[in-house]
Amino acid sequence: DKKQIPTCMPSKCLDPPLHENHLVLKEIPNEVGVVRFSCKDGHVLEGSSVLKCLPSQQWNDSFPICKLVFCSSPPELTYGEPIFVPSLYFGSTVKYTCVDGFLLKGDSVITCNASGMWSPNFPNCSPIECQQPEEILNGIVDVQGLTFLSAALYTCKPGYELIGNSTLICGADGYWQGGKPICKPIRCSKAKEIPNGRYSFQSLHYGQTITYTCNRGFRLQGQNVLTCLETGEWNSNPPSCMEITCDPPQGIDNGFVEGADYSYGAMIIYSCMPGFQLVGFAMQ
Known part of the structure; x- marks a missing residue:
């Protein structure tokens, strides 16, 4: 029999523990027995990245390992709710929210990326602001501030009374809470009738007047013109x-x-005794 010609094969070393060490293997072209190791996303290589299989069928160095990337602890936000951090490893997420009255600016969810950094950037909590409160007819609004829990105080001009809430509060939703009030003209009570007299007026509102007069045969005692005050009472x-x-x-x-009747309109008669003549008007 013709004997088979032998061949020279490269020395073979043990297979690298790719799965156990989470390694990715890549052979280097034109370099027999030399391999390069890398890691999957979210892992970092510890150890030599390039190993060579020696003629002794031993690797020239120990195998590297890929360790999971982890991020530093994310910060709590000022005016933010406490955060729950399940883990700090690659792919972990943290969700941010703000306390009432504050609005989250930025992304609410951040993720630990392959480079060991949280991304995107950390958000922040900014105070919620309400719009300028509406003016009211015949009223004045004093705005104490526009941020959450600030107050707007309403008052009316003289002669008007406030109907509704005098104080509005900037709510957590950015809207004023309480409802806009109105200013209603102050009105005095209906004028009182007086015996043997009458009154006249055009309006019973603040600043207006009522005038009293008496019937014939009667004299007015007291103030004939009354004015409606801003308290809603007559002066x-x-x-x-x-x-x-x-x-x-x-x-x-x-x-x-x-x-014997001396009232208005009554008459008296003067007479003389016999033997005397009346000089002047007899009836008065």
């Missing part, structure tokens, strides 16, 4: 109408007076 009590009466008539010598 004085209503007047009264007093019956007009005359003083008892003066007697005359050698004569007498007939009539």
